[in-house]
Amino acid sequence: MNLKLAGALLVAASAAPAAVGGPIAYGICQTGCNGLAVACYAGAGFTFGVTIIGGPPAVIACNVALGTCMAGCATVALFAPTP
Template sequence: MRKFINILLISFMLVSFIEAGPAAYGICQTGCNAVAVACYAAAGATMGVTAGASAPAAVLACNAALGVCMAGCVAAGFAPIP
């Protein structure tokens, strides 16, 4: 599981810096959510159903990776333009 998260984080560090609009931001976040759903499935859980402090450690790691990914969308320049 840790290897998967490391690969995910490294792949987002390789994203080039560009400016984009709301569509690109939405596509980036959709990609983050797709990876998070796969992460939950690998952990034996269902996204949107398993939550709280009683969640397994693998699910909490998926949540942390999702947060990093979402922040990466903004850092990569995919922030929505007002």
């Protein structure tokens, strides 16, 4: 590679925005949320992933907590730096 091309690539690379999206952190966060949801369901006497028509309040509370956790992942972990 000649020196002019190397210099041009260096300038282009330094001008590019840094990638800070964290798909790995997001996936780990989502896995943690689902683990907590499984524990919540088990604590309420139900199995996570089974369809329940007219869910009891404990299951609805687990679903609300899962949604809150996943929303937190989407707003925080997606912007964490990826190692």
